[in-house]
Amino acid sequence: MTAARPILAVENLSVRFGGVRALTDIAFEAPAGATSGIIGPNGAGKTTLFNCISGFIRPSPGARVLLDGRDVIGERVDAIARLGIARTFQNISLSRTRTARENILAGLHLSLRYGAIAAMLPLPSVRRAEAEADRAVRDVAERVGLTERVLATEAGALSLGLQKKVEVARALVRKPRLLMLDEPAGGLNDAETADLVDCLRGLRAEPDLSILLIDHDMNLVMPLCDHICVLNFGERVAVGPPAEIQANPDVIACYLGADA
Amino acid sequence: MTIRLAGILLLLAALVAFGVAAGTGSLNGYFIYVVNLTLINAIAAIGLVIVSGVAGQMSLGTAALLAIGAYGTGILTTHFGVPWIVAAIVGAIAATIIGTLLAAPALRLTGLHLAIVTLAFGVIVVQLIGKGGKWTGGMSGLTLANADVLGFALSTEARRYYVIAIVFFAVALSASAFLRRKPGRALLTLRERELTARALGINVAHYKTLAFAYSSFLAGLAGALYAPLKGYISVDDFTIWQSIYFFVMIAVGGMTSIAGGVLGAIVVTVLPEALRGLQESANAVFGALLMLIIIFVPGGLVSLAAPLLRLLRRGREGEAST
Amino acid sequence: MLQYLVTGLAIGSLYALLGLGLALTYRSTTVLNFAQGELGMLMAFVCYFAMTIAGLPAVPALAVTLLAATALGLAIYNLIIFPNRDRDHESLAVVTLGMKLALTGVVAWMFGVEAREFPSLFGTENYTAFGLMIGPGQFWTIVAGIAAMILVTAFLKFTPLGLAMRAAAEDVNVAQLLGINLRVVGSIAWIAAICLGAMTGILLSSTVLLSPYMMGLAVLKGFAALVLGGMTSIPGVIVGGLLVGVLESLVAYYATPLLQESVALVLIIAILLVRPQGLFGTKPAWRA
Numbered sequence: 001m002t003a004a005r006p007i008l009a010v011e012n013l014s015v016r017f018g019g020v021r022a023l024t025d026i027a028f029e030a031p032a033g034a035t036s037g038i039i040g041p042n043g044a045g046k047t048t049l050f051n052c053i054s055g056f057i058r059p060s061p062g063a064r065v066l067l068d069g070r071d072v073i074g075e076r077v078d079a080i081a082r083l084g085i086a087r088t089f090q091n092i093s094l095s096r097t098r099t100a101r102e103n104i105l106a107g108l109h110l111s112l113r114y115g116a117i118a119a120m121l122p123l124p125s126v127r128r129a130e131a132e133a134d135r136a137v138r139d140v141a142e143r144v145g146l147t148e149r150v151l152a153t154e155a156g157a158l159s160l161g162l163q164k165k166v167e168v169a170r171a172l173v174r175k176p177r178l179l180m181l182d183e184p185a186g187g188l189n190d191a192e193t194a195d196l197v198d199c200l201r202g203l204r205a206e207p208d209l210s211i212l213l214i215d216h217d218m219n220l221v222m223p224l225c226d227h228i229c230v231l232n233f234g235e236r237v238a239v240g241p242p243a244e245i246q247a248n249p250d251v252i253a254c255y256l257g258a259d260a
Numbered sequence: 261m262t263i264r265l266a267g268i269l270l271l272l273a274a275l276v277a278f279g280v281a282a283g284t285g286s287l288n289g290y291f292i293y294v295v296n297l298t299l300i301n302a303i304a305a306i307g308l309v310i311v312s313g314v315a316g317q318m319s320l321g322t323a324a325l326l327a328i329g330a331y332g333t334g335i336l337t338t339h340f341g342v343p344w345i346v347a348a349i350v351g352a353i354a355a356t357i358i359g360t361l362l363a364a365p366a367l368r369l370t371g372l373h374l375a376i377v378t379l380a381f382g383v384i385v386v387q388l389i390g391k392g393g394k395w396t397g398g399m400s401g402l403t404l405a406n407a408d409v410l411g412f413a414l415s416t417e418a419r420r421y422y423v424i425a426i427v428f429f430a431v432a433l434s435a436s437a438f439l440r441r442k443p444g445r446a447l448l449t450l451r452e453r454e455l456t457a458r459a460l461g462i463n464v465a466h467y468k469t470l471a472f473a474y475s476s477f478l479a480g481l482a483g484a485l486y487a488p489l490k491g492y493i494s495v496d497d498f499t500i501w502q503s504i505y506f507f508v509m510i511a512v513g514g515m516t517s518i519a520g521g522v523l524g525a526i527v528v529t530v531l532p533e534a535l536r537g538l539q540e541s542a543n544a545v546f547g548a549l550l551m552l553i554i555i556f557v558p559g560g561l562v563s564l565a566a567p568l569l570r571l572l573r574r575g576r577e578g579e580a581s582t
Numbered sequence: 583m584l585q586y587l588v589t590g591l592a593i594g595s596l597y598a599l600l601g602l603g604l605a606l607t608y609r610s611t612t613v614l615n616f617a618q619g620e621l622g623m624l625m626a627f628v629c630y631f632a633m634t635i636a637g638l639p640a641v642p643a644l645a646v647t648l649l650a651a652t653a654l655g656l657a658i659y660n661l662i663i664f665p666n667r668d669r670d671h672e673s674l675a676v677v678t679l680g681m682k683l684a685l686t687g688v689v690a691w692m693f694g695v696e697a698r699e700f701p702s703l704f705g706t707e708n709y710t711a712f713g714l715m716i717g718p719g720q721f722w723t724i725v726a727g728i729a730a731m732i733l734v735t736a737f738l739k740f741t742p743l744g745l746a747m748r749a750a751a752e753d754v755n756v757a758q759l760l761g762i763n764l765r766v767v768g769s770i771a772w773i774a775a776i777c778l779g780a781m782t783g784i785l786l787s788s789t790v791l792l793s794p795y796m797m798g799l800a801v802l803k804g805f806a807a808l809v810l811g812g813m814t815s816i817p818g819v820i821v822g823g824l825l826v827g828v829l830e831s832l833v834a835y836y837a838t839p840l841l842q843e844s845v846a847l848v849l850i851i852a853i854l855l856v857r858p859q860g861l862f863g864t865k866p867a868w869r870a
Contacts, residue, residue, distance in 0.1 A: 055458075077459055078459075078463050078464070081459055087459055089456065089459075106446075106448075106449050109442060109461050116474070119443050119444075120434035120435070122437070318672050365855055369858060371672040372614045373854050373858060375672070376805045377850065379802065381851060384847040387843060387847075499798075504682070507676065507679065508680070540691055541687055541691045543684070543688075545687070547681065547684025547685070547688075554673055555666055
């Protein structure tokens with residue numbers, strides 16, 4: 001890989017909630033085309049960091065979040081999404097009453113280009129766009145490992161492992177530049193986690209996709225990530241490739257010190 | 261032949277059949293009137309499904325938007341001799357503009373605050389109409405000049421049916437397409453999880469405004485059709501009770517689908533006519549019905565039919581795979 | 583002008599009573615009760631029949647009415663609200679919307695739609711003071727408003743049950759952890775709200791005629807008071823109600839009586855657009 005611009009660069013990021021400092025002076029880079037991980041014990045501030053990147057939370061002034069060189073601080077959440085970031089959430093954010101297919105279809109919102117008036121009319125261009133959307137859903141379902149039967153099932157009726165996969169599929173379906181996964185294996189049993197790891201391993205191979213994931217489970221993160229940033233109590237403890245991180249005494253200390 | 265296509269053809273067949281029957285003069289004029297009123301209510305109910313059901317923006321000012329459509333049409337045709345079609349479009353657009361103004365508070369207020377604002381708005385509009393002096397007929401109401409569509413005078417109940425049925429069919433089809441496709445999906449996502457919707461790239465402000473605009477247009481359109489149907493309109497036709505009744509319609513039928521809105525309109529409009537004794541106690545019955553439905557069958561009557569539809573759908577998927 | 587002010591205070595007290603009932607149920611059970619007016623109307627009918635058909639004098643009739651209000655409050659809260667307390671706020675509000683329609687319909691159906699004259703409770707002599715005239719109904723409305731305000735505020739502030747209600751209004755989960763019985767708190771709130779509604783209905787019937795539809799738009803005045811006060815502030819809703827009443831009177835005096843009925847509505851829209859937390863409410867926590 002050439003010394004390309006990192007897909008994501010975070011500089012000087014601090015977040016306070018009232019008197020609580022959730023994040024202090026966070027800085028790290030996620031290389032383009034790679035899989036990066038943000039790890040740390042529970043409460044380290046990982047999801048807060050994600051929320052800053054997505055635009056849900058505004059960090060203290062002075063912070064910079066550069067998506068492929070472009071600062072997205074202060075942009076609206078949907079504008080940031082439009083720039084090519086897609087994410088999943090720690091708690092399942094699917095519509096329980098709609099089918100998995102419909103949920104994934106919702107992820108194509110930005111890819112479908114027709115307007116509201118066109119949506120009301122039996123236009124061939126709209127029909128084509130919707131057909132392509134259906135195809136895209138089927139494609140991504142295959143990549144992620146979801147059967148037709150699962151697609152037709154109400155999301156609320158699916159197992160947690162499948163729901164997590166549907167969320168990933170929804171984020172992936174519009175071919176984002178940066179896929180952010182918040183605790184993708186949270187709450188999954190060993191079999192489901194292994195299944196998810198397989199699926200994510202497959203995604204790593206994709207050339208134009210950068211992945212950034214959060215988890216506190218080392219067993220998930222180490223084999224998947226090329227580059228890791230460790231947080232504890234809102235501060236950056238270490239940055240580097242997995243081998244380095246695993247050997248880093250500070251990292252070991254912060255995990256042993258807390259009940260991870 | 262999908263279920264959807266079957267449903268559309270069935271609806272078309274029913275509408276055409278009724279139109280033919282009405283044209284022969286063998287149907288009771290009052291019967292046709294009730295059908296006309298039902299279709300008009302269905303148009304407004306479809307609008308309410310879009311904004312309050314699918315988009316989840318509680319709007320209690322529907323009757324006022326109908327009033328704008330009706331009075332706009334009435335004033336233009338009666339006082340200015342504007343042809344009905346033009347007046348109707350202007351009336352519907354006026355309702356759209358004013359109804360879209362309601363989107364502004366919707367963007368910043370929670371559901372309950374929005375309910376209060378739309379309720380207040382609904383009452384104020386009607387109060388203003390009541391003070392309109394000779395333009396609106398004030399509190400005594402407005403008698404409308406005869407409406408016609410390019411020379412085709414809407415002078416009999418059957419003739420009015422032709423126009424109303426065509427408009428209804430067009431509305432039902434286009435609204436159904438709207439909800440099935442990108443905008444409908446965006447609105448549903450927006451209602452259930454606003455933050456997730458934003459993360460999916462949905463411009464929440466844009467879509468909320470769209471929902472208000474579309475539903476206001478439909479309400480105004482319904483009002484524009486209501487005017488020639490009654491021939492005489494007054495502020496008593498557009499009270500908060502009317503707004504509440506539209507809510508009853510979509511709650512009873514099913515808040516998130518076109519079929520639900522139409523079904524609800526049928527139940528609420530036709531039932532008091534069909535069951536004589538129901539008329540005096542309509543308020544009591546429908547008030548109780550609203551409470552019961554929200555508590556026990558929140559998906560409305562349509563949700564009771566859903567398991568049946570699912571069986572049908574799985575049946576044909578079984579056929580297709582063999 | 584002062585005369586108008588007095589009238590404004592009187593009608594404002596009525597609005598304050600209405601708003602107080604709304605505030606209590608909203609704070610304690612998160613239900614926006616569209617039927618507050620109609621519940622008061624029903625109680626006014628109870629009082630009416632107690633006095634006319636049962637022939638009771640005023641005080642026993644009022645006692646009967648308050649008993650009925652208590653029973654109704656217990657019934658509504660425990661049968662309708664409590665079992666559905668996990669539903670979203672809008673659904674519960676729509677249930678009260680249905681109740682509004684149903685109550686109007688039931689009363690109209692059972693007792694007819696004609697307007698009746700409520701038996702006079704206060705005599706017909708106007709009181710005079712400082713050169714101002716005040717009708718007995720108006721006078722007692724203001725007294726009732728003040729009394730209600732003092733009673734409710736004192737109850738909430740100084741009694742253990744009141745403290746429990748305030749805790750439950752702040753945070754339902756924490757209150758439960760502290761051992762506060764939600765059922766009791768909710769029932770008290772609804773009983774109080776319907777009693778206040780009864781007062782409103784009876785006082786209103788002294789000036790306008792009693793009919794099933796008399797409260798149709800009244801709830802909006804209560805909403806105006808509620809919104810001005812910031813939805814959950816008790817002193818706020820009282821001040822809000824009085825303010826609406828006085829403003830209505832001033833508009834009638836300085837501008838035209840025709841605009842009087844629109845004042846409350848304009849206030850609602852203006853406040854919610856410009857300052858949704860009202861005069862006394864707290865601004866919601868902000869997220870970027």
